[in-house]
Amino acid sequence: MKISEAEAEAVPAAPPTGRRERKRQQVRDQLYAAxxxxxxTRGYEATTMDQIAETADVARATVFNHFSQKVGFLEEWGVRRRARVAEILGAEHAEDLPVGDRLRRYLKEMADLNAASRAETAVLMDASARFGRVLQDPSLETELAKIVEEGRQRGEIRTGVDPDQAGTLLAACYFSTILRWIREEPAPFDLHQHLAGALDIILPGLLVNQANDEEA
Structure with missing residues (x-):
């Protein structure tokens, strides 16, 4: 079975240190890749837990020990993508950037992962929207709200802006853009350009300097 570069990069960067924990993580990674x-290759709905066990060459019970439901793989996909972006931005010390640039970098890295594996993104994101909790899961909202809050503490965000509401708005913009991007073949628009354009509209309502520039 061939594992894509995006899948390989999504494996947690800091594996557990104990021998048993490392073995457990190895099996989990094997199941996830399978x-x-x-x-x-077959579609989310057509894939069964038995097929996953067979492809990963483990017992059926092993799959359920790690993922109690098939939807768990969709949730894991989202977790690993966000972790990969956090790893990239952490290595670049993106936390030192102005909040607007930091938000742009975060969404750009997410877009890079999606664009590098569009076929995978199309299947997994569509399945997440239909069968998972991607549109109800607050994880991305929380990550983006944290960035906004840190910008607020540094005086870069307008007074009165609610970081949680801003995170919700940014996450909704991201998901709606991705869902439009994956549901047409070929891709109907440049993902990076569209996300950047959306931020051009949203950021003036968040940032102190841009708000002042608009009023001037």
């Missing part, structure tokens, strides 16, 4: 391979 599931993504099957989802992309």
């Amino acid at each position: 599931a993504l391979h099957l989802f992309v």
